Amino acid sequence: xxxxAASGSLSRAFLALLRRxxxxxxxxxxxxxxxxxxxxxxxxxxxxxxxPGPQLLARIAPGVIWIAALLATVISLDALFRSxxxxxxxxxxxxxxxxxxxxxxAKIVAHWLVAGLxxxxxxPLLALWMNLPTExxxxxxxxxxxxxxxxxxxxxxxxxxxxxxxxxGQLLSLLVFPLYVPILIIATAAVMxxxxxxxxxxxxxxxxAGLITSVTLAPFAAAAALKISLS
Amino acid sequence: MSHTPFIIGAYSIGAVVLLWCAIAPLLRKKSITRDIxxxxxxxxxxxxxxT
Amino acid sequence: MNVKTEKISKPRKNALxxxxxxxxxxxxxxxxxxxxxxxxxxxxxxxxxxxxxLGLVKAPADYLQGESFRILYLHxxxxxxxxxxxSTMAVLSxxxxxxxxxxxxxxAMTSAPxxxxxTIVTLTAGSLWGRPTWGTYWVWDARLTSELVxxxxxxxxxxxxxSIDEPRKAARAACLLAMVGAVNLPIIHYSVKWWNTLHQGSxxxxxxxxxxxxxxxxxxxxxxxxxxxxxxxxxxxxxxxxLLEQDIRKAWVRExxxxxxx
Numbered sequence: 001x002x003x004x005a006a007s008g009s010l011s012r013a014f015l016a017l018l019r020r021x022x023x024x025x026x027x028x029x030x031x032x033x034x035x036x037x038x039x040x041x042x043x044x045x046x047x048x049x050x051x052p053g054p055q056l057l058a059r060i061a062p063g064v065i066w067i068a069a070l071l072a073t074v075i076s077l078d079a080l081f082r083s084x085x086x087x088x089x090x091x092x093x094x095x096x097x098x099x100x101x102x103x104x105x106a107k108i109v110a111h112w113l114v115a116g117l118x119x120x121x122x123x124p125l126l127a128l129w130m131n132l133p134t135e136x137x138x139x140x141x142x143x144x145x146x147x148x149x150x151x152x153x154x155x156x157x158x159x160x161x162x163x164x165x166x167x168x169g170q171l172l173s174l175l176v177f178p179l180y181v182p183i184l185i186i187a188t189a190a191v192m193x194x195x196x197x198x199x200x201x202x203x204x205x206x207x208x209a210g211l212i213t214s215v216t217l218a219p220f221a222a223a224a225a226l227k228i229s230l231s
Numbered sequence: 232m233s234h235t236p237f238i239i240g241a242y243s244i245g246a247v248v249l250l251w252c253a254i255a256p257l258l259r260k261k262s263i264t265r266d267i268x269x270x271x272x273x274x275x276x277x278x279x280x281x282t
Numbered sequence: 283m284n285v286k287t288e289k290i291s292k293p294r295k296n297a298l299x300x301x302x303x304x305x306x307x308x309x310x311x312x313x314x315x316x317x318x319x320x321x322x323x324x325x326x327x328x329x330x331x332x333x334x335x336l337g338l339v340k341a342p343a344d345y346l347q348g349e350s351f352r353i354l355y356l357h358x359x360x361x362x363x364x365x366x367x368x369s370t371m372a373v374l375s376x377x378x379x380x381x382x383x384x385x386x387x388x389x390a391m392t393s394a395p396x397x398x399x400x401t402i403v404t405l406t407a408g409s410l411w412g413r414p415t416w417g418t419y420w421v422w423d424a425r426l427t428s429e430l431v432x433x434x435x436x437x438x439x440x441x442x443x444x445s446i447d448e449p450r451k452a453a454r455a456a457c458l459l460a461m462v463g464a465v466n467l468p469i470i471h472y473s474v475k476w477w478n479t480l481h482q483g484s485x486x487x488x489x490x491x492x493x494x495x496x497x498x499x500x501x502x503x504x505x506x507x508x509x510x511x512x513x514x515x516x517x518x519x520x521x522x523x524x525l526l527e528q529d530i531r532k533a534w535v536r537e538x539x540x541x542x543x544x
Contacts, residue, residue, distance in 0.1 A: 178470070
């Protein structure tokens with residue numbers, strides 16, 4: 001078998017797995033909506049708890065939207081490997097001989113398309129609710145577009161580690177939130193800088209660097225975690 | 232403002248935490264030793280009844 | 283029942299390899315480390331008394347921060363230990379995952395509670411130092427915030443280790459988490475530090491701008507060495523207890539306990 005054919009079969013396996021996961025997700029459309037509704041509810045609680053003052057809301061908007069995005073991601077993360085782990089599909093994938101890293105990456109991409117992308121698409125509405133200045137809306141969407149894949153990537157490691165536990169969800173949030181701290185800091189700093197009409201491109205650069213690093217490292221760590229959980 | 236209560240507070244909390252951290256494994260060891268003794272006793276008793 | 287005699291097939295091995303090989307054997311590790319623990323505790327106690335005497339009695343009060351400076355003889359060594367133990371745990375985790383040595387897994391995992399204890403000490407001492415110095419118990423200062431995140435990382439490792447029933451699987455999962463945390467720790471540290479300057483937080487530095495007088499430096503160094511002996515003694519104690527716990531049905535454990543009784 002030459003390498004070209006091997007890489008061809010790898011990308012075919014990747015796409016097949018991605019399509020399967022997306023199909024499964026769309027078969028259960030209501031479940032798909034839970035994290036999105038959760039996001040809307042959490043953000044709407046802030047004006048109720050703090051008060052509707054537009055100035056204050058605009059000030060806290062980047063933080064609130066980003067924290068809500070973190071929470072919504074963690075809520076949806078548990079489904080990343082759960083059903084495949086419980087019905088033994090994951091073990092079949094391992095036996096199939098395809099590298100586990102590739103399988104993990106396919107599932108992470110599927111997770112982001114299902115859980116991360118809706119957050120990015122909804123962010124204009126959230127920004128509207130939180131009275132975010134319009135000039136920083138673009139930056140808000142950009143940070144979410146670059147940042148939410150990182151959340152899925154890092155989160156996949158945590159899911160891989162907790163998947164063999166019956167109630168891994170609560171532990172999962174303890175494992176991944178500390179790892180999300182830098183993303184939260186950099187992303188909100190970018191939006192705040194844009195609100196104050198200060199330069200923000202360096203923050204977006206940092207976020208992109210984080211995305212590239214986590215794309216190259218996280219799938220391997222997630223695969224290692226899954227291997228431990230399956231042993 | 233006197234700083235002494237803060238110093239005493241910091242050092243006593245530190246002492247309590249580190250002392251507890253040092254004693255906890257000893258307590259654990261005690262209960263494990265007890266478990267092992269009981270295990271040995273049970274095994275010996277069953278051996279006695281068998282022979 | 284001679285459990286302790288180990289057959290060594292290859293007689294010519296160098297001393298270091300032999301030592302590592304022996305350390306991998308639970309009864310040998312148990313007996314060997316048992317000899318060190320009392321000495322470690324003794325050195326720790328002597329150094330602590332000496333360091334605290336120099337720090338609390340001999341050293342003059344800082345001219346900027348007054349007496350509250352004395353809290354730093356606890357706060358700073360504890361903060362150093364919290365970081366040192368995390369990095370030790372990460373290195374041990376790496377060794378444990380690559381070579382699958384059970385003793386190293388246990389050493390990595392028993393490091394976590396000790397590191398968490400030092401982190402808690404750092405946080406409480408830091409906040410009690412902050413009250414007279416900053417005027418509040420808690421400031422979202424870069425150091426305190428990083429320590430808080432570090433505590434969460436420790437709690438994650440401990441939580442994961444204790445949640446999985448099978449001990450070796452639990453250790454390997456938690457070791458991997460410790461390594462992921464170690465990769466993230468510098469990023470977290472620098473982002474928090476930078477976040478702090480961005481939001482213009484507290485600006486009082488640890489030493490209050492005064493250069494450290496040698497009479498203040500000595501107790502700090504002595505305490506720093508003392509805490510390392512505490513870590514060593516506590517780690518070995520915990521590792522031995524963990525070995526007993528995991529090998530509760532094995533013959534060497536009974537042998538060891540019988541010896542002690544008789």
